[in-house]
Amino acid sequence: MHKLITFADRLDRRFELKAETGEYIHSVLSRNHIPVDAVIVRRDGDVIDDWQERIESDAEYRIEMVRAYHLPDFLSLTRLWDTELSSGDWQTRDDAYYTKRHFMHAGEGDYDSTQVSFNREEYVRYVEQLFVDGVHSKGLIASDEKVLLAVSGGKDSLALGYFLSRTAPRLPAFDLQTVHVTTFSKPPETSFAQSMAEQFGHPLTLVHDEEVQEFYGLAVSPQQALADVKYKYDPSYSIASVHSMMRCAIERTARSMGISKIAFGLMREDICTSIIKSMFVGFPFGGSYSKQQGSIEMVYPLWPIGKKELTLYLEALFPTNNKQGSPVAFERGELARDIHYMIVDTLETILPGAGFQLFEGHQRMVDNFLDLPEQKDCENCQMSFSVGSGAAAPDSTICELCIVFEKLGLLR
Incomplete structure (x- = not known):
């Protein structure tokens, strides 16, 4: 009633x-x-x-x-209520594919609300230019630089591959290699990563289970090690363990190629979520657009683009490729991860463009006020890690994941 x-x-x-x-x-x-x-x-x-x-x-x-x-x-004003209180006319068009909204703080002035609608073709041009501007404005790629692109076989790395290929004439000329870690990936994802590399003409290196096992000196397979972490140590740590093992493999591949810059497919919400988490747990999250991790610089060329925008981009150009499988068991993180993403998605709904302001404010704090933790290379897996992070005490010589593996008796 x-x-x-x-x-x-x-x-x-x-x-x-x-x-x-x-x-x-x-x-x-x-x-x-x-x-x-x-x-x-x-x-x-x-x-x-x-x-x-x-x-x-x-x-x-x-x-x-x-x-x-x-x-x-x-x-x-943000159209969360349907009333006559907001002033001005809303732009409408019959062929609209996407409407971009911003509610941004205008320097020393008040917030300014803007919105513009695109049809499908206009949207593709807009988001590709957004990508190009994001790379140039933050100096993420330099001419003649060697860059290693980490590809998972999912939407994010697929979109990043398309952006880098389709906008190449507008970017600095650089050498691009790709790497895919087959551990914890489904066979279709690996096949997709291979077909992507072939389609874009990017040389691809595959890192297999045996190599990951050797990187860590594990006495068991990587899958068994992750099962022990999930069921004998802490279920909520499984996704962090997956990410660490993947990053270790990618870092070591980059070093073997003489490459010091790795591009990851983190988009706007991923970075916002990492910043929010860092504030909640009290441990700094490097930079908003790039992060120095030991001798490796990690860059996030998708930083200006949200997951919905990325999905719409793939749908507009290549709908047959716009599919994402369900996560495997080890990729389901703790509830806190879901909550952080929900906070970011809600914030962007209430305050469109909040992520850009969060990035700029966080970057200023990193550049001017934060003392970032010391970086070390793990004596076991050789992956760089932040001293004082999680179980890795300031005097630790091995990373947090290797400490966990050692506790579980998984190292040879």
Whole structure:
């Protein structure tokens, strides 16, 4: 049964919100993008617990703001509410494929809201230029440089391969090699990585299970080592272990080729999530666009592009390649990882363009105020690691994953 409840802001304005009998008040707040700590809720004049209360058909409810900011205006401006509060006309077009929205802080001034719609062809041109501008503006690739591209066989590295190939005339001339670690990858992903390299004309190096096992000096296969980590040590550490083993293989491949720069397919949400996590756990996340890890520089050419934008790009150009398989068992991380991604996705919904501001602010802190941890090369696997990270104490000579492997008796 439908019911209207009153929302009152601190400017003596009243709005009607739709609710359902039996629905939690907290659900009504969430659905209308109202921060629960910004309001109190009254039923028939008395304050109630908005977490436990369900809507009753014969009661009158009133949601009152406790802070004097213009929440309804902001929600209307960002089209989270459908009201007449926001000024200006919204651009519409019949052939729209994607609408880019920004709600950016204009230097010393106030926030400025903009939006522009693209048809399919315009969108492809736009996002490719966005990629090119992102590489140039942050100096991620230099002329005559050797770059190793890590390809997983998934959407992100596929898109990065397309961007690098299709925009090559607009980028500095550089030598590109590719590497794919078959460990923990599904056979179709490996086949796809091979076909990508052949299609783009990029030499490909495959790193197999036996090599990864040798890199770590494991007494068991990499898959068995990861199973022991997941079931005998800590289930939430499995995805971090996968990433460490893959990075170790990629770093060692780069060094064997005399390459000191590796390009990864991290896009906007990946980097934002890493920054958010670093703030929550209190351990710095290098730079927003690139990161020095020992003798290796890691660059993120997809930094200006979000996962949705990347997916739409592939859909516009190569829909048959726009597929992503479900993750394998070791790629499911802890709940915290999902929460961090949800925070970033929600932030971008409420404040379009927030990621760009987060990047710039974080980069300024890294450049001007943060003392990044010392880097060492692990004496066992030779991968670079940050001293003081996780189980790796300041005087540790081996990385966190090797410490875990040692505890589990997995090293020869």
